[in-house]
Amino acid sequence: MSDNTIGSEGRVHNRLMVLEQREGVLKGASVDLWHRMQMECGGSELRAVLLGPVDGENPLGQLLGSGVIHHAGDERLREYDPRLYGAVIRSLFEGEGCSELLFADTALSRDLAPALSVRLGASLLSGCSALPRDRSCSRRLYSGAAEGNFVAASSRAIFTISPSSIPLELATGTVPEVLPLAIPALRGDDLPSIVRQVVMQVGMVDVAEAAVVVAGGRGMGGAEGFTLLEELAFLLGGTVGASRTAVDEGWRPHGEQIGQTGKLIAPRLYIACGISGAVQHLAGISGAGTVVAINSDPHAPIFEATDFGLVGNVGEVLPDFIAAIRDFLKMQ
Amino acid sequence: MIQIAVCVCLVPDTASVFGFSGGALDRSRVTEVINPYDEYALEEALQLKERLGSGEVTVFSLAPRSGSKALQKTLAMGADRVVLVEGEGSDPWRTASILSRALTSWYSDSLPGIVLCGRQSTDFGSAEVPGMLAELLGLPSVCGVGLLEGGQDGVFRLEREIEGGREVLEVSVPVVISAEKGLNVPRKTSMRGVMEGRKKPIEIVDGPTLEEARVGLAGLRPVSNKKNCRIASDAGELAGMLHERGLLQ
Ligand SMILES: Cc1cc2nc3c(=O)[nH]c(=O)nc-3n(C[C@H](O)[C@H](O)[C@H](O)COP(=O)(O)OP(=O)(O)OC[C@H]3O[C@@H](n4cnc5c(N)ncnc54)[C@H](O)[C@@H]3O)c2cc1C
Numbered sequence: 150m151s152d153n154t155i156g157s158e159g160r161v162h163n164r165l166m167v168l169e170q171r172e173g174v175l176k177g178a179s180v181d182l183w184h185r186m187q188m189e190c191g192g193s194e195l196r197a198v199l200l201g202p203v204d205g206e207n208p209l210g211q212l213l214g215s216g217v218i219h220h221a222g223d224e225r226l227r228e229y230d231p232r233l234y235g236a237v238i239r240s241l242f243e244g245e246g247c248s249e250l251l252f253a254d255t256a257l258s259r260d261l262a263p264a265l266s267v268r269l270g271a272s273l274l275s276g277c278s279a280l281p282r283d284r285s286c287s288r289r290l291y292s293g294a295a296e297g298n299f300v301a302a303s304s305r306a307i308f309t310i311s312p313s314s315i316p317l318e319l320a321t322g323t324v325p326e327v328l329p330l331a332i333p334a335l336r337g338d339d340l341p342s343i344v345r346q347v348v349m350q351v352g353m354v355d356v357a358e359a360a361v362v363v364a365g366g367r368g369m370g371g372a373e374g375f376t377l378l379e380e381l382a383f384l385l386g387g388t389v390g391a392s393r394t395a396v397d398e399g400w401r402p403h404g405e406q407i408g409q410t411g412k413l414i415a416p417r418l419y420i421a422c423g424i425s426g427a428v429q430h431l432a433g434i435s436g437a438g439t440v441v442a443i444n445s446d447p448h449a450p451i452f453e454a455t456d457f458g459l460v461g462n463v464g465e466v467l468p469d470f471i472a473a474i475r476d477f478l479k480m481q
Numbered sequence: 482m483i484q485i486a487v488c489v490c491l492v493p494d495t496a497s498v499f500g501f502s503g504g505a506l507d508r509s510r511v512t513e514v515i516n517p518y519d520e521y522a523l524e525e526a527l528q529l530k531e532r533l534g535s536g537e538v539t540v541f542s543l544a545p546r547s548g549s550k551a552l553q554k555t556l557a558m559g560a561d562r563v564v565l566v567e568g569e570g571s572d573p574w575r576t577a578s579i580l581s582r583a584l585t586s587w588y589s590d591s592l593p594g595i596v597l598c599g600r601q602s603t604d605f606g607s608a609e610v611p612g613m614l615a616e617l618l619g620l621p622s623v624c625g626v627g628l629l630e631g632g633q634d635g636v637f638r639l640e641r642e643i644e645g646g647r648e649v650l651e652v653s654v655p656v657v658i659s660a661e662k663g664l665n666v667p668r669k670t671s672m673r674g675v676m677e678g679r680k681k682p683i684e685i686v687d688g689p690t691l692e693e694a695r696v697g698l699a700g701l702r703p704v705s706n707k708k709n710c711r712i713a714s715d716a717g718e719l720a721g722m723l724h725e726r727g728l729l730q
Contacts, residue, residue: 256643260624263612272695275607290605294499298700349646403663404642410662418728431706454706457722459713466716473720477729
């Protein structure tokens, strides 16, 4: 057993983090979390479990830094199955005498962590804005109007961590050791499997994982208005997001909605076009780095939450903005 | 006849003024309403009952006695009864434990065919109760469901959104499902619904308080999203600002 974590008061917590793959590809959010934990633990050993096979040559090559990855590469874990996933994580967590389990905040961890916390008798802290310190972490509450600081009261704790726009400094030189892991024998009280099939949409990166998000609201005027935003997003290597109004109008799919009832995002650059900046929308962008707004109303509340703004009609100023950005990109 | 349970919580209306004093929400300026996500859950329960031609929809809510007024809306929408489990909200684990106990004692031996919850509350929004409740009841669960079909033969076809795609699932009853926004459009209450709702029962039962909370709230502080905005005079200057910050790569 390794003492792989540090509490600032000298308490030692044995941490295990979960690495996720989807369709045989490591999930960006969990790779990001691995590297954030590397930064924090400054060289001491990390321990992670990876569920399911990953395809390609040297598929784990993007995971840098020291530590151990227990890789359960069984084909039966390719698709998310709460029963099998829970069993693998539980047996490793208990076998290694861990006390803290960390996930990236994703659709999978949102589904799995609550059940797992009951099984492990663990405190569950979801949607943490940063890595936990002294078994506590913060999260926005009440549509983003307040921040709560939560503390785990049980000896075991599970944390799911929201994406962050704080830049990563990647450790180079070392790579983790990979150890194969088998699926443990299932217990009688394990729940029946649910038949599940995944339908992926080809296209852009998910808003929650994108480094640049260009979003539109009612001010875009309709679904066609978003063509400009797609062009801008493509240029910046980002993805398109939307306000709830744009989603409710049927202009954009719900998966792109940003905010309290949509996704929490943490890009390094967020550009809001024709979005008023309702508190429920702002609740989703508190993790963003630089915030830019383009809006025809100089009094739109979005400008109060913005670093750089431009007052103007999106139909007129966006083409100029896109052209200007293209010029800067060409210069490099 | 299928038994349908819907778990509902009360939250401050998001249109209210959120003031904070002494590390807590100032409740004197908020009105409590049914959690919007729970309205999707209730609407789905009502549609399921209509689709199957029979069924009984029971709303369970852990709330103080004074919550019965706001819960009246669920009866006006069409629920058959409300079981108000008397108590204060707590951490998700205690809430799930109390609800699970209330469900098992209400239905004695046979669990309801389907337990519907909202994906999350709009106040604390931890989105943990449905999954915990399912595990405590020994049932499978699917969270954040955006489409629910079938049910006639005890099998549901569901869809839920995941990053960059969706999952299509088949589950058999009994099951716990949490509703995502967009699952349906909750019905408005009609005058007739309100009148009929008044005749339906709100049963008040004691919330057992055996479990200790597993998560404590150490502090709560208001935050502001305010930033100092630099307004550009035109699109070219705005692009220049991004360039200066090294954001154009
Ligand atoms: C419980 C609850 C949960 C919610 N959750 C969310 C959520 O998750 N995400 C979310 O986004 N909202 C959410 N909302 C809705 C939120 O309150 C706002 O209604 C919504 O964000 C407004 O969207 P919008 O900014 O696109 O539209 P509007 O508020 O109508 O704003 C449109 C803006 O576009 C500007 N505009 C118009 N024409 C032009 C033009 N030609 N050029 C430039 N600018 C123009 C206008 O000045 C205005 O500022 C929620 C609401 C509730 C009650």
